[in-house]
Amino acid sequence: MKRMLIIGALASLLIGANAQAADKLKVVTSIQDFASLTKEVGGDRVDVTSIAKGYQDPHFVEPKPSYLLLLRDADLLEVVGLELEIGWLPPLLDQSRNNRIRPGQAGYLDLSNGVSILDKPSSNVNRSMGDVHPLGNPHYWLDPVNAVRIAIQIQQKLAQLRPADAPYFAQRLNDFKLRINEANKRWLATMAPYRGAKIVTYHNSWPNFAKYFGLDVVGYVEPKPGVPPSPSHTFDLIQMMKANKVKAILMEPYFDAKTPQSIAERTGSTLVVMYPSVGGAKSGTDDYISLFNLNLSNLVKALR
Amino acid sequence: MSDLVSFLAWPFLAGLILTGIHAYLGVHVVERGVIFVDLSLAQIAALGTTMAYLAGNDLHSTVTYFWSLGFTIVGAAIFAMTRVHRETRIPQEAIIGIVYAVSAAAAILAMSKAPEGTEHLKDMLVGNILTVSPKTVITTAVLYALVGLFHFIFRRRFLAISVGAHTNEAESIPNVKFWDFLFYTSFGFVVTSSVSIAGVLLVFSYLIVPSVAAMLFSHSIGKRLAIGWTMGGIVSAAGILASFRLDLPTGATIVCTFGVALVLLALVRIFVKGPGAAPA
Numbered sequence: 001m002k003r004m005l006i007i008g009a010l011a012s013l014l015i016g017a018n019a020q021a022a023d024k025l026k027v028v029t030s031i032q033d034f035a036s037l038t039k040e041v042g043g044d045r046v047d048v049t050s051i052a053k054g055y056q057d058p059h060f061v062e063p064k065p066s067y068l069l070l071l072r073d074a075d076l077l078e079v080v081g082l083e084l085e086i087g088w089l090p091p092l093l094d095q096s097r098n099n100r101i102r103p104g105q106a107g108y109l110d111l112s113n114g115v116s117i118l119d120k121p122s123s124n125v126n127r128s129m130g131d132v133h134p135l136g137n138p139h140y141w142l143d144p145v146n147a148v149r150i151a152i153q154i155q156q157k158l159a160q161l162r163p164a165d166a167p168y169f170a171q172r173l174n175d176f177k178l179r180i181n182e183a184n185k186r187w188l189a190t191m192a193p194y195r196g197a198k199i200v201t202y203h204n205s206w207p208n209f210a211k212y213f214g215l216d217v218v219g220y221v222e223p224k225p226g227v228p229p230s231p232s233h234t235f236d237l238i239q240m241m242k243a244n245k246v247k248a249i250l251m252e253p254y255f256d257a258k259t260p261q262s263i264a265e266r267t268g269s270t271l272v273v274m275y276p277s278v279g280g281a282k283s284g285t286d287d288y289i290s291l292f293n294l295n296l297s298n299l300v301k302a303l304r
Numbered sequence: 305m306s307d308l309v310s311f312l313a314w315p316f317l318a319g320l321i322l323t324g325i326h327a328y329l330g331v332h333v334v335e336r337g338v339i340f341v342d343l344s345l346a347q348i349a350a351l352g353t354t355m356a357y358l359a360g361n362d363l364h365s366t367v368t369y370f371w372s373l374g375f376t377i378v379g380a381a382i383f384a385m386t387r388v389h390r391e392t393r394i395p396q397e398a399i400i401g402i403v404y405a406v407s408a409a410a411a412i413l414a415m416s417k418a419p420e421g422t423e424h425l426k427d428m429l430v431g432n433i434l435t436v437s438p439k440t441v442i443t444t445a446v447l448y449a450l451v452g453l454f455h456f457i458f459r460r461r462f463l464a465i466s467v468g469a470h471t472n473e474a475e476s477i478p479n480v481k482f483w484d485f486l487f488y489t490s491f492g493f494v495v496t497s498s499v500s501i502a503g504v505l506l507v508f509s510y511l512i513v514p515s516v517a518a519m520l521f522s523h524s525i526g527k528r529l530a531i532g533w534t535m536g537g538i539v540s541a542a543g544i545l546a547s548f549r550l551d552l553p554t555g556a557t558i559v560c561t562f563g564v565a566l567v568l569l570a571l572v573r574i575f576v577k578g579p580g581a582a583p584a
Contacts, residue, residue: 062553063432063435063553063554064551064552065311065547065548065551068311068434069308069311072311091432091435091437094435094437095311095314095434095435097310227416230416
C-alpha cells in the first residue's frame with residue numbers, strides 16, 4: 001500500500017512536470033539573436049530554439065530534418081523578414097504543415113515591422129545594383145536601440161499568446177531594458193573617441209551598427225552586395241582606403257578572409273572579425289549584451 | 305510518429321521516382337562511358353536559366369523554363385554530333401568536360417553581371433529533396449512516366465546504340481546521330497528537372513551508383529535494372545531514415561549511403577563470387 005502511494009506520488013510529480021513543460025510556449029527563431037532576446041523576455045515560460053546558428057550566414061541555411069519537427073511543434077515563429085530568409089524558410093514552412101505560424105497568423109512575428117530600417121531603396125531596385133534587399137537592409141538587429149524595439153515586440157506577442165503570463169513578461173522586459181541601458185552607456189563611452197572614424201566592411205551588413213556608434217562606412221570589400229571581390233574594385237578600394245586613412249575592415253567570420261586580409265596588409269589597416277549574431281564565436285557571444293561587449297572590444301583594438 | 309512518416313513520405317517518393325528513371329538511364333550512360341554527361345547537361349541548363357534571368361525574365365516564368373530547355377537541346381545536339389571521333393580519337397568525355405567547364409564559367413560571368421538574388425538562383429538550380437512539395441513529386445512522376453514510355457517504345461534502338469558504343473557496331477545503325485540526339489534531349493530534360501528537385505550530387509549518384517553496383521553482379525541488362533532499382537529504393541529509404549535519425553542534410557546523407565552500399569556490395573562480390581559476376 002505504501003509502495004503504491006509512493007508510485008502514485010511519483011507519477012503525479014512526473015505528470016505535473018510534463019504538464020509544465022508542455023505548457024511552455026514553443027518559440028522558433030530564424031536567427032540566434034532573436035532567440036537570445038526571447039529568452040530575456042520569456043524566461044522559463046518559453047522554450048526557444050534558433051534555426052540558423054550564429055556562426056552561419058543567415059542568407060544560406062541548409063535544411064535539416066529537425067527544422068521540420070521544430071516548426072511543426074512551434075507556437076511562435078520569429079523572423080528577420082525583409083526577404084533575408086527567402087532562400088530557405090518558405091519551403092521548410094510549407095513542409096512543416098503548421099498553419100499557426102504561417103505569415104498573417106498569430107504565431108508569425110516579422111520583427112522588421114517595429115524597428116528602424118536603413119537603406120530602403122528610394123527608387124526601384126534593379127539588377128545592376130547587386131544583391132540589394134528591395135525592402136531595406138535586413139541586418140537591423142545590430143543596433144541596441146533596435147534590440148529594445150525587438151524585445152518590446154516579442155513581449156507584446158508573448159503576452160498575446162499567453163495572457164496569464166503577461167505581467168511576468170513585462171517584468172522581464174523591464175529588467176532587460178535596465179541591463180541593456182546600463183551596458184549601452186558603457187558601449188557609447190568606449191566608442192566615443194572614435195566617432196567619425198572611417199571603416200570599410202566586407203558586406204553591407206553593419207549600417208545600423210555604424211550609424212549608432214557614429215562610424216563612417218566609406219566602402220565595401222564586395223563590389224556589389226553578394227558579389228565576390230573583383231580585381232579592379234579591390235584596386236580602387238585600396239587607393240581610396242589609403243587616401244581616407246581607413247583603420248579597420250569589418251568582416252563576418254563566414255566570409256573568405258584572403259582578399260580583405262591582403263587589402264588590410266596593403267593599406268596598413270586591421271581586419272577585424274565581427275560577430276554578427278549571438279553564438280557566432282565559440283565563447284563570449286552567449287547573449288545579445290555579451291555579443292556587443294566582444295565586438296566592441298575587438299573593434300576598439302583596431303581603431304586605436 | 306505518424307507525423308514523422310508524413311515528413312518522410314514525400315522525400316522518399318521523390319527518391320523512388322529518381323531511382324526509377326535514373327537507374328535506367330544510368331545503364332545507358334555507363335555503357336556509353338559518358339559518366340559526367342549529366343553534370344554537363346545540368347550545367348548547360350543552369351546557364352540557360354541564368355541567361356534568361358539576365359535578359360530580364362522572372363526565375364519561375366515559363367519563358368525562363370524554355371530558355372533552359374533550349375540550352376539543353378543545344379547541349380544534346382553537341383553530344384550527338386561528337387560521338388567518338390575516329391580520325392582524331394578524341395574521347396567523348398573530353399568534349400563533355402569542356403562543355404561543363406565552359407558553361408559553368410559562362411554562368412559565373414553572367415551572374416557577375418546580374419547578381420541580384422543570386423541566392424534565389426542558387427536555390428532554383430540546386431533543389432533540396434527534404435523540402436520537395438507534393439505537387440512537384442506528382443508532376444515529376446507524370447513527366448518521367450512519359451519519358452519512360454518513350455524509351456520503352458524505342459528500347460531496342462537505344463540499347464543497341466548504347467551497348468554497341470565500344471564496339472563501333474553502333475555506327476552501322478541508320479540515323480545513329482538522330483537517335484543520339486533524341487537520347488540526350490530526353491536525358492537532359494530529365495536531369496534538369498531532377499537537379500531542381502534534388503541537387504547535382506544526388507542526381508549523379510542516382511544515375512551512376514545503382515548501375516555500377518549492378519555491373520558487379522550481372523551482365524544482363526534486365527537483371528542489372530532489377531538490381532539497380534532495388535538498390536536505389538533501399539538506399540533512398542535508409543538514407544532518408546539516417547538523415548532524420550542523425551539530423552543531417554538529407555541529400556548529402558543519401559549520397560554517402562550510396563557510397564557505403566556500393567562498398568558493401570563490392571565486399572559481397574569478393575567473398576561470395578556470384579555466378580553472373582563480370583569477368584576481371
